Amino acid sequence: MHVLGSGGFADVFLYEQNMPRRQVAVKVMLSEVVNDQVRQMFQAEANLMAQLSAHPSILTVYQAGVSSDGRPYLVMELCSAVLSDRYRREPLPVPEVLRIAVRIGSAIETAHRAGVLHRDIKPSNILTTAYGHPVLSDFGIAATLSEAKREESVGLSIPWSAPEVLMDETSGTVASEVWSLAATVYSLLAGRSPFEIPDGKNSSSDLMARINRAKPQPIGRPDVPASLEKVLATAMSKKPEHRPTSILELVRELQAIETELGVPQTAVEVAMDDWALGGVAEAEEKTLLRGVPGAAPVPAARKRRRAAASSGHTGGQGGAVILESEASSPNGPVERPAAKGPMPRATLWAAIAGAVLVLSLAAVTTMLLLRGSSSDIPVVSNIAATETAGGTVEFSWADPGISAADTYQIAVTGGASSIQRSPDFVVDAEAGDRVCITVTVNRGGKTGPSSTEKCVDVQG
Numbered sequence: 001m002h003v004l005g006s007g008g009f010a011d012v013f014l015y016e017q018n019m020p021r022r023q024v025a026v027k028v029m030l031s032e033v034v035n036d037q038v039r040q041m042f043q044a045e046a047n048l049m050a051q052l053s054a055h056p057s058i059l060t061v062y063q064a065g066v067s068s069d070g071r072p073y074l075v076m077e078l079c080s081a082v083l084s085d086r087y088r089r090e091p092l093p094v095p096e097v098l099r100i101a102v103r104i105g106s107a108i109e110t111a112h113r114a115g116v117l118h119r120d121i122k123p124s125n126i127l128t129t130a131y132g133h134p135v136l137s138d139f140g141i142a143a144t145l146s147e148a149k150r151e152e153s154v155g156l157s158i159p160w161s162a163p164e165v166l167m168d169e170t171s172g173t174v175a176s177e178v179w180s181l182a183a184t185v186y187s188l189l190a191g192r193s194p195f196e197i198p199d200g201k202n203s204s205s206d207l208m209a210r211i212n213r214a215k216p217q218p219i220g221r222p223d224v225p226a227s228l229e230k231v232l233a234t235a236m237s238k239k240p241e242h243r244p245t246s247i248l249e250l251v252r253e254l255q256a257i258e259t260e261l262g263v264p265q266t267a268v269e270v271a272m273d274d275w276a277l278g279g280v281a282e283a284e285e286k287t288l289l290r291g292v293p294g295a296a297p298v299p300a301a302r303k304r305r306r307a308a309a310s311s312g313h314t315g316g317q318g319g320a321v322i323l324e325s326e327a328s329s330p331n332g333p334v335e336r337p338a339a340k341g342p343m344p345r346a347t348l349w350a351a352i353a354g355a356v357l358v359l360s361l362a363a364v365t366t367m368l369l370l371r372g373s374s375s376d377i378p379v380v381s382n383i384a385a386t387e388t389a390g391g392t393v394e395f396s397w398a399d400p401g402i403s404a405a406d407t408y409q410i411a412v413t414g415g416a417s418s419i420q421r422s423p424d425f426v427v428d429a430e431a432g433d434r435v436c437i438t439v440t441v442n443r444g445g446k447t448g449p450s451s452t453e454k455c456v457d458v459q460g
Contacts, residue, residue, distance in 0.1 A: 079127035121180035159193030175240035182235030214238035377448025
């Protein structure tokens with residue numbers, strides 16, 4: 001066992017798990033902040049984080065439980081916190097910061113679509129995997145504990161908290177998370193938080209007063225375009241209604257900056273299918289986006305299936321930690337009929353034929369439903385392509401009549417993709433490459449027919 005870090009609410013230890021054998025980070029709550037209410041809330045938040053951690057930019061949670069002395073803990077993917085130190089020590093390249101922002105923004109947007117607020121977005125909650133990918137950690141855990149130790153929790157996150165949160169007007173909204181993401185991106189670029197004055201007074205009261213005035217210091221880097229500073233300033237507007245309406249809208253603006261800088265757009269990774277988010281359906285296990293348009297409750301029929309009773313353990317010095325779970329059924333134990341003998345061959349073939357017929361009818365019905373649901377979604381046509389100096393290919397197309405809420409979903413050769421509003425897309429390529437894209441309009445989570453594939457043979 002080795003201590004990786006300590007905070008106001010938990011200690012983090014490095015363990016070697018026995019089965020399967022791997023190194024993990026175990027976050028154990030401090031005994032002085034734990035009570036029955038906090039323990040229950042921690043369990044709910046741990047379930048949420050585990051469900052959302054399927055996203056490539058959210059920290060993976062392997063297990064969660066309560067230790068023998070009553071302290072909740074999480075067993076997590078082992079990641080590095082080097083980014084939170086590095087941005088203070090050296091200027092991060094602008095393209096790198098934009099890549100991090102789009103990926104973390106994708107994670108937050110996915111959480112919002114599941115009805116979950118993070119409520120503690122800041123540089124120190126962005127970790128780095130062994131492969132260099134940024135991941136967002138601590139979904140709602142610090143915010144949950146703020147009910148027990150509010151002053152310390154708020155003090156830790158003041159530089160990245162929206163004015164309405166600091167003024168206790170709300171505990172968190174989509175708009176406040178837009179503010180926090182913009183403040184985090186600003187920090188990664190500037191090497192300091194937006195309202196921190198180098199060599200000046202930066203006490204909690206000083207920061208809160210400046211945040212409430214909503215006039216951040218200039219980033220002060222010649223390689224940061226004015227358009228990026230403007231995007232971040234707008235996202236940190238004092239009034240929530242002046243900010244982008246969603247994290248995804250802010251991410252699209254950051255993608256546009258990537259295009260302006262001549263670097264490839266970082267793909268947006270947002271779960272679009274209901275099944276991908278169905279696991280966080282239980283109301284008691286999520287921080288709801290109350291009063292937020294578009295955050296409809298998930299039907300009860302999608303409640304997650306509970307695993308059968310199982311146990312595991314995490315090894316380390318000081319003994320193993322035993323994890324237990326129970327299978328539950330709303331109607332109690334299910335009595336299953338006794339097994340019968342083999343089915344007669346004729347009956348078996350009849351059953352197979354019936355199943356094939358049912359599947360065929362289901363396939364036809366699905367095709368008809370898909371055609372019916374996508375017939376009113378515009379189709380992109382006549383995609384133009386221009387090869388520019390430096391080996392990039394610029395694709396463009398005429399607006400087919402999309403509405404304000406529609407987006408273009410772009411698929412590029414090799415699996416890359418982008419979700420955006422602008423009717424153009426730039427792809428980096430090398431001489432001899434063949435670059436192909438298709439464009440589809442997405443409306444309310446449904447995609448219409450794809451455009452005809454447009455291909456370009458790059459001459460160099």
